[in-house]
Amino acid sequence: MPAIKNALLRYRIIDRSIRNEYVPFPSKEQLRQNCEEEMYGSSNGEHICHSTIEKDIFAMRMEHDAPISYSKRERGYYYTDPDFSMDDVPLTEKDINAIKSASIILNQFKNTSLFGQYEFAIQKILDRAISTQKTKSIDKEVIQFESLPTVRGNENLELFLEAIKGKNVVQFQYDNFIKNEKTTRRVHPYLLKEYRNRWYLIGKSELKNKVITFGLDRIFNPISLEQKYVPDNNFSADIYFEHSLGITVYDKLPNEIIIETNPVLSKYLMSQPIHHSQKIIEIKPNGNHVFGYYLLITYELKMVLMGFGKECKIIAPKELKKEIMEDLELQLNNYKE
CATH class of the missing domain: 2.30.30.520 (SH3 type barrels.)
Structure with missing residues (x-):
């Protein structure tokens, strides 16, 4: 998220903290902790420091006329005008949509405690960002990720x-x-x-x-x-996964993998290579492409290549070609009566 959006979010958190009647006169450290907890789900100082809060208070005074003052007696900040609120400086629709998009991305990990804490932090910010709107509409789903049953572990x-x-x-x-x-x-x-x-x-x-x-x-x-x-x-x-497609690695030198693909599959591979070592060796008159890779021969590699079906042909090495032909024969036997 751009720095300006982070700053606007911190301004709103600082504003709510100062206006909190139950915990009046928040100190600089309390403001820092509140901002970090709401934005990042922690308060250990890894993301926000005291100097950031000092700059935010200065900006709120200069850019938004926030009447922030410091009480030496109470050792904390307060508004000289108790009716002031940063709700008059709401996030733009673009800002809110950016936060919603981040929340959607994290939502695919909602069933894991590790990522759930970040989803909760973003949702808290989003709830407060739209809390001042008089009406709320139900957003139609416009982004959808691959959804599978939760894997144990x-x-x-x-x-x-x-x-x-x-x-x-x-x-x-x-x-x-x-x-x-x-x-x-x-x-x-x-x-x-x-x-x-x-x-x-x-x-x-x-x-x-x-x-x-x-x-x-x-x-x-x-x-x-x-x-x-x-x-x-x-x-x-x-380095460990440099020559691996997937998660399988073993102590052997990688092979030069050469495949030939039809024009349609070639376009897909050019738009999204299956590995960073992918290179175009030749483009044939009929539109077929010959691609080269530097990879270990693994189960995952064979599954990807076999998944291309008749649109892909293995050229080299002979070892890989032989293994896939044997696998295809066994697969074909499964369909024989």
């Missing part, structure tokens, strides 16, 4: 995030879908990653002494231990 996002920040070892039971067994794992958590509406924890397994990806939907009874870990300085999320 998302309720543990906050626990893992705090463990990552605090460098705490985590312990949990992990359900291996392939082996159909649960084992206890102790992990040094490094990263939370979302892929196709599922969340994953990336961390160093104490058992295997290497970085592994764990699906949150397969994690049970997680706890954050008091034990601290020393992060592996060689780990970089960007």
Whole structure:
């Protein structure tokens, strides 16, 4: 959100704080905490400092004629005109729409405690932004995100995030879908990653002494231990996933993946590449495009390419071409009587 919109929101919060009859004469620190709590859902000083509040009070006096004064006796701020209100300087319709859009974006995470706190903060601001309007209309939905049933495990996002920040070892039971067994794992958590509406924890397994990806939907009874870990300085999320499409990574060199696509699919791939390594190798007279990638051969890559159907043909490497042909044959067998 642009700085000017943040400032206008702070002005309104400061205004309400000063006019609060139950907590009169708010101090500079109280004003700072009120602004940060309503705008960001916290009050630890990470987002708003005292100098910001000082500048806001000065701007409210100069730009909006706010009669703000400081009482040495009460050690706080008050209005010399008790009838003054910043409600006369409402947010514009454009400002309100911007806040509504942010709220809609966060709404897709409404079932997780981690993101819910931010949705609540924005909703509080929005409620107050339109509170002075005499009439309220029901907005027709104009933005819609992909909606899927809530995946189990998302309720543990906050626990893992705090463990990552605090460098705490985590312990949990992990359900291996392939082996159909649960084992206890102790992990040094490094990263939370979302892929196709599922969340994953990336961390160093104490058992295997290497970085592994764990699906949150397969994690049970997680706890954050008091034990601290020393992060592996060689780990970089960007480097770790550099040659991966999705969340699967293994210790092999990436391959040069070459595919040929028909004209329609080519346009989609040019408008939204499936990977940052995508490059156009050739454009054929019939409009087909030959694309190149530098990727590991993973389950996710094969699912994406097979999802393109007859509009895509694998050129190289032979290993990938063979695997997809075998998968297609098995799939075809499923439909034979």
